[in-house]
Amino acid sequence: SVEASVPESQREAWRKFSAKEFKTTEEFEAEVVRHIETTLARSLFNCDEAAAYAGTALALRDRLIIEWNRTQQQQTFADPKRVYYLSLEFLMGRALDNAILNVGMKDVAEKGLAELGFRMEDVISQERDAALGNGGLGRLAACFLDSLATLNYPAWGYALRYRYGIFRQEIVDGYQVEVPDYWLDFNPWEFPRHDVTVDIQFYGSVRKYRDDSGKQISVWENGEIVKAVAYDAPIPGYGTRTTNNLRLWSSKASHGEFDFTKFNAGEYEASVADQQRAETISAVLYPNDSLDRGKELRLKQQYFWCAASLFDIVRRFKKSKKAWKEFPNQVAIQLNDTHPTLAIPELMRILLDLEGLEWDEAWQITQMTFGYTNHTVMPEALEKWSVPLVQHLLPRHLQLIYDINFQFLQFVERSFPKEREMLGRVSIIEESEPKRVRMAYLAVIGSHKVNGVAELHSDLVRTTIFKDFVRIYGPDKFTNVTNGITPRRWLHQANPRLSALIASKLGGHEFLRDLNLLHKIEAYVDDKEFRKEFQAIKFANKKRLADYTKEVQGITVDPHSLFDIQVKRIHEYKRQQLNIFGVIHRYLELKEMSPEDRKKVQPRVSFFGGKAAPGYWMAKMVIHLINQVGKVVNNDKDIGDLLKVVFLEDYNVSKAEIITPASDISEHISTAGTEASGTSNMKFVLNGGLIIGTCDGANIEITREVGEDNIFLFGNLSEDVDDLRHHHFYGDFQLDPSLKRVFDTIRSGTFGDSGPFTGLVDSIVDHGDYYLVSDDFKSYIDTQKLIDEAYKDQDAWLTKTITAVSRMGFFSSDRCIDEYAEMIWNVEPLPPPKENGA
Numbered sequence: 001s002v003e004a005s006v007p008e009s010q011r012e013a014w015r016k017f018s019a020k021e022f023k024t025t026e027e028f029e030a031e032v033v034r035h036i037e038t039t040l041a042r043s044l045f046n047c048d049e050a051a052a053y054a055g056t057a058l059a060l061r062d063r064l065i066i067e068w069n070r071t072q073q074q075q076t077f078a079d080p081k082r083v084y085y086l087s088l089e090f091l092m093g094r095a096l097d098n099a100i101l102n103v104g105m106k107d108v109a110e111k112g113l114a115e116l117g118f119r120m121e122d123v124i125s126q127e128r129d130a131a132l133g134n135g136g137l138g139r140l141a142a143c144f145l146d147s148l149a150t151l152n153y154p155a156w157g158y159a160l161r162y163r164y165g166i167f168r169q170e171i172v173d174g175y176q177v178e179v180p181d182y183w184l185d186f187n188p189w190e191f192p193r194h195d196v197t198v199d200i201q202f203y204g205s206v207r208k209y210r211d212d213s214g215k216q217i218s219v220w221e222n223g224e225i226v227k228a229v230a231y232d233a234p235i236p237g238y239g240t241r242t243t244n245n246l247r248l249w250s251s252k253a254s255h256g257e258f259d260f261t262k263f264n265a266g267e268y269e270a271s272v273a274d275q276q277r278a279e280t281i282s283a284v285l286y287p288n289d290s291l292d293r294g295k296e297l298r299l300k301q302q303y304f305w306c307a308a309s310l311f312d313i314v315r316r317f318k319k320s321k322k323a324w325k326e327f328p329n330q331v332a333i334q335l336n337d338t339h340p341t342l343a344i345p346e347l348m349r350i351l352l353d354l355e356g357l358e359w360d361e362a363w364q365i366t367q368m369t370f371g372y373t374n375h376t377v378m379p380e381a382l383e384k385w386s387v388p389l390v391q392h393l394l395p396r397h398l399q400l401i402y403d404i405n406f407q408f409l410q411f412v413e414r415s416f417p418k419e420r421e422m423l424g425r426v427s428i429i430e431e432s433e434p435k436r437v438r439m440a441y442l443a444v445i446g447s448h449k450v451n452g453v454a455e456l457h458s459d460l461v462r463t464t465i466f467k468d469f470v471r472i473y474g475p476d477k478f479t480n481v482t483n484g485i486t487p488r489r490w491l492h493q494a495n496p497r498l499s500a501l502i503a504s505k506l507g508g509h510e511f512l513r514d515l516n517l518l519h520k521i522e523a524y525v526d527d528k529e530f531r532k533e534f535q536a537i538k539f540a541n542k543k544r545l546a547d548y549t550k551e552v553q554g555i556t557v558d559p560h561s562l563f564d565i566q567v568k569r570i571h572e573y574k575r576q577q578l579n580i581f582g583v584i585h586r587y588l589e590l591k592e593m594s595p596e597d598r599k600k601v602q603p604r605v606s607f608f609g610g611k612a613a614p615g616y617w618m619a620k621m622v623i624h625l626i627n628q629v630g631k632v633v634n635n636d637k638d639i640g641d642l643l644k645v646v647f648l649e650d651y652n653v654s655k656a657e658i659i660t661p662a663s664d665i666s667e668h669i670s671t672a673g674t675e676a677s678g679t680s681n682m683k684f685v686l687n688g689g690l691i692i693g694t695c696d697g698a699n700i701e702i703t704r705e706v707g708e709d710n711i712f713l714f715g716n717l718s719e720d721v722d723d724l725r726h727h728h729f730y731g732d733f734q735l736d737p738s739l740k741r742v743f744d745t746i747r748s749g750t751f752g753d754s755g756p757f758t759g760l761v762d763s764i765v766d767h768g769d770y771y772l773v774s775d776d777f778k779s780y781i782d783t784q785k786l787i788d789e790a791y792k793d794q795d796a797w798l799t800k801t802i803t804a805v806s807r808m809g810f811f812s813s814d815r816c817i818d819e820y821a822e823m824i825w826n827v828e829p830l831p832p833p834k835e836n837g838a
């Protein structure tokens with residue numbers, strides 16, 4: 001039984017007046033103008049592009065919210081098993097373009113805006129990115145929301161409503177400078193739900209007593225309360241009425257604006273300080289993408305978000321009045337990395353302390369509810385929280401973690417009585433000083449499935465960090481779901497002309513819902529007209545990036561050059577340094593050549609883009625080196641157009657939509673075994689670019705799908721990494737002569753003061769070359785040579801790119817979500833009703 005607030009007899013009137021969605025161009029225009037004139041209080045005499053954007057966005061928002069209401073109503077009545085995707089990051093980018101596309105109103109909006117005097121492209125580019133994420137992990141979550149809605153899964157995303165997203169990057173004198181990203185000035189996509197709030201407790205103490213029946217009761221009390229307020233953003237599926245919800249929690253002082261008792265007692269500042277301290281929790285996204293810094297505020301964020309989300313999920317479940325044992329049949333919670341692992345002890349607390357369940361039942365429910373996705377095997381990224389910190393902030397949760405650990409270790413001891421040394425290895429508590437909670441172990445123990453994000457990565461998960469756990473639980477608990485990307489944003493939106501070309505051959509856009517249909521375009525690989533248009537599209541996309549580069553970076557590049565692109569977070573393991581050393585090597589070779597020989601060279605532009613974590617010195621020096629090399633190379637008269645080096649400032653999702661379709665080659669060159677999957681590799685190939693890459697992450701599956709002839713692989717394999725590191729450790733290696741020459745050039749001051757680059761060079765020459773740059777250098781530059789040669793045969797190159805595109809169907813996030821749904825969540829789609837109403 002569902003409560004409804006309007007009595008049956010009045011519902012007719014209600015229905016008569018309930019909001020209608022615009023359908024025609026005229027209705028759309030009417031909505032836009034109405035919003036501009038009334039919501040925004042502007043007129044046709046002062047309507048700039050920003051106002052046109054606002055009006056359009058508000059019109060679309062109204063439409064989404066009608067669909068959203070319908071979807072939520074239907075889900076409330078049907079009460080199916082729902083998926084909850086807990087992620088501290090959702091890197092959504094812009095919403096307007098996506099909303100227009102997904103509700104199928106592109107032509108209407110384009111025509112309507114034109115009639116009102118605006119170009120759709122200009123209007124769309126007024127929107128600022130919702131940048132609530134660092135990189136791949138956050139963008140994956142965003143692609144998943146798109147697929148979940150498109151496939152009609154009843155699903156919710158839960159995250160924090162950061163006031164500041166990932167910082168904006170500026171380059172000043174060749175160095176990265178961080179500027180705050182205050183993105184909430186105008187955000188038409190969110191709906192504050194001031195009625196949906198949750199009290200979240202921190203600190204305090206635990207009181208234990210026995211009730212009348214002798215049962216031990218734990219009460220967590222005397223803590224500090226902070227309020228979580230819900231903000232909802234509608235997530236429309238493509239070509240379906242399903243519109244799911246992304247719920248973001250904002251923190252607020254529990255007593256509202258400020259504490260009047262304190263205020264009246266003259267403690268004005270103290271009362272405001274309380275309020276500010278509470279609001280700090282959701283103030284800022286942590287900008288580290290692969291380093292665990294163990295900061296108290298981060299732990300607060302994690303608990304605040306987990307506790308609010310679980311309260312919400314449990315509240316929804318309880319409305320259905322089902323027995324607790326039904327919980328895992330109604331609720332699947334996916335943990336995006338270990339960031340939401342506190343949800344495990346939090347659910348235990350709810351079930352034991354608040355609902356009075358017995359341990360065994362509570363634990364079974366918990367394990368069956370959670371799934372955990374791992375995104376890295378690199379030790380410095382694995383979260384470990386200091387025990388004293390957890391004790392202080394979350395005293396009851398620490399007890400529960402110890403209890404979980406106790407039960408678990410007993411189980412291990414029974415299963416492996418002769419391997420007592422295993423207990424220390426697998427304990428959730430690391431016996432360090434201070435002791436630390438290993439969150440990844442807690443996540444494994446509290447979940448029924450653990451998955452990696454590409455085959456090699458999932459193998460490494462099973463054979464390295466969770467090796468013991470595979471023996472303890474058996475191999476079936478550990479699985480692989482290779483990442484995917486949404487073709488709506490990353491093909492249709494980013495590359496409308498290519499999408500149109502494909503549609504013209506496949507008889508429509510159905511491939512955007514079933515990407516495997518792409519294989520049918522392989523039949524056109526020899527079709528003259530098709531090839532011509534495909535090539536023209538690539539050129540136009542390169543031209544667009546060239547224009548952008550001129551406009552924003554002031555650098556002129558020739559779109560006939562080979563465009564070589566590496567855009568992603570800057571990290572030693574991703575090896576942008578290998579790329580820039582290769583560029584320096586190329587520059588030195590060009591300098592030595594005779595003018596005659598230079599004429600035979602394939603001109604190239606090396607594009608870089610990406611942010612460095614603010615505290616990551618080495619990454620910042622890589623950015624500096626790229627910019628310094630660019631300054632010298634781009635102004636060298638001997639070189640001209642043969643080589644240009646561009647650092648694209650402030651790489652983000654909306655810029656990726658311009659950059660990705662413009663590559664001839666993109667670089668995915670991480671040290672083997674370090675990049676869990678990578679997802680931009682998929683985006684580049686889908687848009688008709690080839691890859692230079694190592695045998696790492698999803699490069700391996702991409703090779704399997706597109707064929708070895710259509711990708712450029714190089715470098716050492718992951719199974720050889722340990723040995724190679726060992727050799728470096730014992731000084732048993734020879735620096736490649738061309739790499740040595742690159743280092744000598746840097747040291748000589750060719751690229752300005754070499755001081756800032758000392759650490760970078762030394763890390764390779766003197767400090768063990770952990771990321772094996774020197775070991776892969778030769779094979780990297782040789783492969784780049786092969787690419788130069790291959791590119792000269794434009795016909796063969798075109799054949800490779802078309803073939804590769806046609807074989808990329810596997811990498812849709814739709815495939816990925818269906819795998820999660822079947823293997824991990826056990827949920828079914830809930831298709832929307834054909835006509836209006838539930």
Ligand code: T68
Pocket residue numbers: 134135136137138140288289290291375376381453483675676677678679697
């Ligand atoms: C990325 N991880 C992987 N982490 O590096 C990438 N980490 O290989 C993979 O394709 C992608 O996840 C999706 O699976 C990240 O992006 C983070 O951003 C991050 C953020 C905070 C803390 C740790």
